Amino acid sequence: MSQPTVTKKIKGTAEGVHRDILKRRKPSLKFPLRSLSNVKYDPKAGHFEMRGRTKERTLTVSTVKTFAQTLRMMALSKQLVDTDDIATKREAYYVSKNWDDARFLEQPESDAVMDDVEALFEVNREQIGFVPEEKGGEISGKLVIVDRDSETGKPLRIDCTKFGSGAYSIPISVEHLKFETDADFILVIETAGMFQRLVKHKYWKTANCVLVSMGGVPTRACRRFIRRLADFKKIPVYVFVDGDPYGISNIYRTLKVGSGNAAHLNEFFCVPQARYLGITPQDIVDYKLPTHPLKDVDVKRARDAIKNDPFFQHHKAWVAAMEHLLRMGVRAEQQALAKWGLNYVIDRYLPDKLKNTERFLP
Amino acid sequence: MDDIEVREATMAGSGKRARKAAGVAAAKGGTTRSVGPAAVAPPPGRPRPVAPARSRAGQMGLFEGPADQGRALKAAPAAKPAQDAKAEPAAPAPPGVPGPAPAAGSRRRETAESIGRRQRDISVAEFFQKNRHLLGFDNPAKALLTATKEAVDNSLDACEEAGILPALDIVIEERAEDRFRVAITDNGPGIVRNQIPRVFGKLLYGSKFHTMRQSRGQQGIGISAAGMYSQLTTGQPVKITSRTGAKKPAHYFEIQIDTTRNEPKVLVDREVEWDHEHGTRVEMELAGLYKKGRRSVDDYVVQTALANPHAEVRYRPPKGDEYRRERIASDLPREPLVIKPHPYGVELGVLISLLRETKGRTLATALRSDFARVSDRVALEICKAAGLRPEARPRSLGVQEIEALFRAIPRVKIMAPPTNSIVPIGEDLVLEGLKQTVKADFYTAVARPPAVYRGNPFQIEVGLAYGGDLPAEELVDLWRFANRVPLQYQQSACAIARAALTTDWRHYGLQQSKGALPAAPMVLFVHMVSVWVPFTSESKEAVAAYPEIIRELRLGLQEAGRRLGGFLRHRRRLAEEDKKKSYIKSYIPHIGIALREILGLSKQDEQKVVEVLTETLERSRTL
Numbered sequence: 010m011s012q013p014t015v016t017k018k019i020k021g022t023a024e025g026v027h028r029d030i031l032k033r034r035k036p037s038l039k040f041p042l043r044s045l046s047n048v049k050y051d052p053k054a055g056h057f058e059m060r061g062r063t064k065e066r067t068l069t070v071s072t073v074k075t076f077a078q079t080l081r082m083m084a085l086s087k088q089l090v091d092t093d094d095i096a097t098k099r100e101a102y103y104v105s106k107n108w109d110d111a112r113f114l115e116q117p118e119s120d121a122v123m124d125d126v127e128a129l130f131e132v133n134r135e136q137i138g139f140v141p142e143e144k145g146g147e148i149s150g151k152l153v154i155v156d157r158d159s160e161t162g163k164p165l166r167i168d169c170t171k172f173g174s175g176a177y178s179i180p181i182s183v184e185h186l187k188f189e190t191d192a193d194f195i196l197v198i199e200t201a202g203m204f205q206r207l208v209k210h211k212y213w214k215t216a217n218c219v220l221v222s223m224g225g226v227p228t229r230a231c232r233r234f235i236r237r238l239a240d241f242k243k244i245p246v247y248v249f250v251d252g253d254p255y256g257i258s259n260i261y262r263t264l265k266v267g268s269g270n271a272a273h274l275n276e277f278f279c280v281p282q283a284r285y286l287g288i289t290p291q292d293i294v295d296y297k298l299p300t301h302p303l304k305d306v307d308v309k310r311a312r313d314a315i316k317n318d319p320f321f322q323h324h325k326a327w328v329a330a331m332e333h334l335l336r337m338g339v340r341a342e343q344q345a346l347a348k349w350g351l352n353y354v355i356d357r358y359l360p361d362k363l364k365n366t367e368r369f370l371p
Numbered sequence: 372m373d374d375i376e377v378r379e380a381t382m383a384g385s386g387k388r389a390r391k392a393a394g395v396a397a398a399k400g401g402t403t404r405s406v407g408p409a410a411v412a413p414p415p416g417r418p419r420p421v422a423p424a425r426s427r428a429g430q431m432g433l434f435e436g437p438a439d440q441g442r443a444l445k446a447a448p449a450a451k452p453a454q455d456a457k458a459e460p461a462a463p464a465p466p467g468v469p470g471p472a473p474a475a476g477s478r479r480r481e482t483a484e485s486i487g488r489r490q491r492d493i494s495v496a497e498f499f500q501k502n503r504h505l506l507g508f509d510n511p512a513k514a515l516l517t518a519t520k521e522a523v524d525n526s527l528d529a530c531e532e533a534g535i536l537p538a539l540d541i542v543i544e545e546r547a548e549d550r551f552r553v554a555i556t557d558n559g560p561g562i563v564r565n566q567i568p569r570v571f572g573k574l575l576y577g578s579k580f581h582t583m584r585q586s587r588g589q590q591g592i593g594i595s596a597a598g599m600y601s602q603l604t605t606g607q608p609v610k611i612t613s614r615t616g617a618k619k620p621a622h623y624f625e626i627q628i629d630t631t632r633n634e635p636k637v638l639v640d641r642e643v644e645w646d647h648e649h650g651t652r653v654e655m656e657l658a659g660l661y662k663k664g665r666r667s668v669d670d671y672v673v674q675t676a677l678a679n680p681h682a683e684v685r686y687r688p689p690k691g692d693e694y695r696r697e698r699i700a701s702d703l704p705r706e707p708l709v710i711k712p713h714p715y716g717v718e719l720g721v722l723i724s725l726l727r728e729t730k731g732r733t734l735a736t737a738l739r740s741d742f743a744r745v746s747d748r749v750a751l752e753i754c755k756a757a758g759l760r761p762e763a764r765p766r767s768l769g770v771q772e773i774e775a776l777f778r779a780i781p782r783v784k785i786m787a788p789p790t791n792s793i794v795p796i797g798e799d800l801v802l803e804g805l806k807q808t809v810k811a812d813f814y815t816a817v818a819r820p821p822a823v824y825r826g827n828p829f830q831i832e833v834g835l836a837y838g839g840d841l842p843a844e845e846l847v848d849l850w851r852f853a854n855r856v857p858l859q860y861q862q863s864a865c866a867i868a869r870a871a872l873t874t875d876w877r878h879y880g881l882q883q884s885k886g887a888l889p890a891a892p893m894v895l896f897v898h899m900v901s902v903w904v905p906f907t908s909e910s911k912e913a914v915a916a917y918p919e920i921i922r923e924l925r926l927g928l929q930e931a932g933r934r935l936g937g938f939l940r941h942r943r944r945l946a947e948e949d950k951k952k953s954y955i956k957s958y959i960p961h962i963g964i965a966l967r968e969i970l971g972l973s974k975q976d977e978q979k980v981v982e983v984l985t986e987t988l989e990r991s992r993t994l
Contacts, residue, residue: 030987068962087969111961291537
């Protein structure tokens with residue numbers, strides 16, 4: 010979406026509010042409802058989609074504060090777009106400190122209003138001038154990324170095999186990147202520790218792949234990067250996370266189909282071709298992995314996934330796997346494979362698994 | 372529990388009753404005597420009875436006997452043991468029946484004869500000396516309160532009897548550490564000279580029996596017991612100044628009690644100059660403890676003033692400011708009528724005594740003349756239900772026959788007693804009193820209509836003060852009253868407290884934990900008036916929980932609660948209106964600023980937005 014379009018949208022909404030006020034009507038803003046209950050899983054498109062339920066915030070005495078904050082956030086956003094500037098979520102929170110009574114007391118309040126504005130205009134928050142501050146993930150392996158020099162605008166070729174024991178950091182915005190690769194697949198890894206091991210032993214060379222470290226739940230930039238790369242070369246994406254409800258339902262699910270919170274953006278920020286390599290509940294049995302008992306939150310999360318998450322409900326295999334995990338009452342981390350030797354994961358586990366990619370969980 | 376028995380002859384109010392009925396009492400004075408060998412109690416070295424109210428009551432029953440029951444029993448030598456089934460274990464056994472058996476299982480150490488040689492009169496005064504804790508003198512703090520209370524109750528009763536608007540002057544001075552001088556002066560009718568020694572120097576001096584009438588009374592002990600306590604703890608005599616009229620001289624007495632003979636000992640008796648036209652001053656010096664806060668003398672005085680709006684009260688505490696309350700009511704309360712007992716409330720022992728002393732020639736006329744609401748027809752019905760001849764001579768009836776009569780009474784339908792015999796404070800005066808006593812935001816007072824429990828008419832009044840200077844986080848302060856007397860002790864045993872904490876105050880917008888009083892800045896005033904307040908024990912500190920009483924208390928509390936709820940809702944609505952206004956004022960300007968920034972409005976346009984929007988929102992009712 011181009012900048013003038015965003016400005017136009019903001020102005021259009023503000024004009025509507027202004028008109029209502031002058032006509033002595035109570036203005037209202039319509040937001041898409043941001044929650045898991047308002048998404049459906051579209052297996053064809055491969056991501057969560059909004060079901061179209063909206064919440065309407067009418068200006069009344071009790072909503073006047075949030076309403077004022079939303080409008081001021083829109084004004085800030087317009088200013089950022091107009092001046093081609095950016096603000097992090099934290100910075101936006103501090104800007105509000107200049108708004109007297111309308112200021113935010115804690116950052117989660119300003120984040121929520123920002124998410125509302127983002128959803129209101131159905132844009133990516135970067136397009137309205139707000140940028141995340143979290144890191145986007147790391148890359149190592151058979152990939153050349155073509156970026157632009159920010160001063161000269163000349164193409165900049167970055168070879169991801171040449172970072173030694175380090176790695177390439179995914180930037181906040183990835184839309185302009187181009188790729189050159191002959192890798193066979195992309196291996197996406199949950200923990201930095203496992204990523205380190207695979208980089209150290211140049212697993213990307215052995216398996217001819219690109220390694221991506223998510224470091225927990227993948228950021229939008231990370232998801233977008235993987236998506237663009239996978240789409241570009243039509244190569245498969247395999248995901249290697251901890252065998253617990255968090256790894257499965259928070260990390261893997263978010264990577265593959267997006268989040269319930271910003272469903273209007275999932276179309277771009279998801280990787281439908283991702284497949285689940287491990288650790289599967291069955292791996293715990295097959296590889297006799299050392300385990301820890303499931304905590305109460307794990308159990309709750311797993312039950313919640315089976316009961317409320319449209320993605321898991323759609324895939325019977327996932328429901329079965331979750332139930333299997335609940336029956337065992339245990340979880341296993343990626344690093345649990347070290348029980349059989351530090352490099353067991355490279356020598357045996359991954360090669361074994363990769364022989365039967367069709368058996369990966371969806 | 373056998374309330375009537377206990378109360379009728381308790382030392383409670385003996386002093387004041389003596390004053391009321393001075394002449395009559397004089398004749399009765401000599402009735403204080405031993406009941407019989409078996410009743411000569413307590414044996415020396417008997418362990419001091421501890422707390423349980425019931426056993427205490429029993430002991431009281433034991434020495435209250437002399438005045439009434441003893442006499443009754445003597446007239447019935449054939450009375451079977453424990454004839455009053457409901458009386459406590461220690462009820463006086465009839466003469467001739469052996470006392471408690473010697474310790475079971477052991478060989479006989481003494482014979483009836485050897486015990487008999489040691490058996491002798493026991494003076495109630497001596498009994499008190501050993502058991503003063505039974506009568507409200509358990510600890511120094513309570514002793515100071517009880518002594519004050521007895522004198523004040525006496526004064527108020529005396530003034531009202533004489534139709535004088537009371538003016539009380541209460542002085543408590545600390546004489547030495549833990550030693551106080553209590554002086555109470557009233558403007559009452561005064562006491563005739565030759566009665567003064569007995570009123571103040573003799574316990575169980577006279578008492579009334581059949582008549583039932585609303586009075587303060589029943590405070591645990593007469594003024595003479597307070598005097599005895601003072602004598603016991605400081606060795607000082609009670610000092611009385613009294614004058615019966617402007618043309619009469621004032622008399623000054625110093626009196627001690629001969630505790631073995633229960634007779635007054637006059638140390639000083641002289642005429643003095645006194646600037647009061649009529650009235651009485653009682654001075655005592657006693658071991659005590661003065662403290663502030665709940666159950667203090669200070670609280671007692673304030674609450675007494677509240678329950679007696681027709682009294683002028685002046686109080687000089689040992690520490691702190693003088694308290695003064697002018698009268699709120701310019702008229703005396705209507706004089707409470709004396710009523711006859713209602714058959715439903717009568718106890719077996721009382722019934723026996725009644726029939727012994729009746730002037731009625733036949734059973735039917737005795738019933739009709741000595742009880743309320745017993746017509747000829749009702750009297751015949753009772754006799755029929757008891758299987759007795761209506762024309763039987765009451766005095767000739769045996770205890771078994773009287774018991775049959777007693778059991779027959781509940782089976783006969785009898786009209787409720789008249790309720791005009793009780794005199795409440797009145798909603799207006801409760802309200803006015805609360806306003807003067809407590810600084811609050813909301814006041815209300817509820818007087819329930821009179822009701823009846825066990826044949827006794829009673830009435831409940833509830834007052835409530837909320838907010839203001841009262842402490843917000845604490846449990847509400849519950850002020851209990853019976854016949855205009857504040858009850859300071861044994862709250863948890865009291866029907867008033869039970870009714871208050873089983874009322875669901877959350878309905879009315881207060882916070883309340885289960886099984887507790889609500890937590891709120893609130894004073895609850897609850898008053899029960901009755902010809903006969905059923906206390907749980909002779910210490911007269913808690914009202915017994917008869918279902919009818921609980922019910923009336925609840926209804927009164929609920930009505931007061933509803934009114935409070937209405938007030939709180941109204942106040943909350945006002946607070947919300949305020950909040951709404953400040954909300955609008957704080958946030959609407961930001962909508963103006965945002966719209967100006969986005970749309971590039973002029974300052975005037977921005978101002979217009981703020982004005983119009985403010986109007987729109989202020990008009991809207993919903994939040």
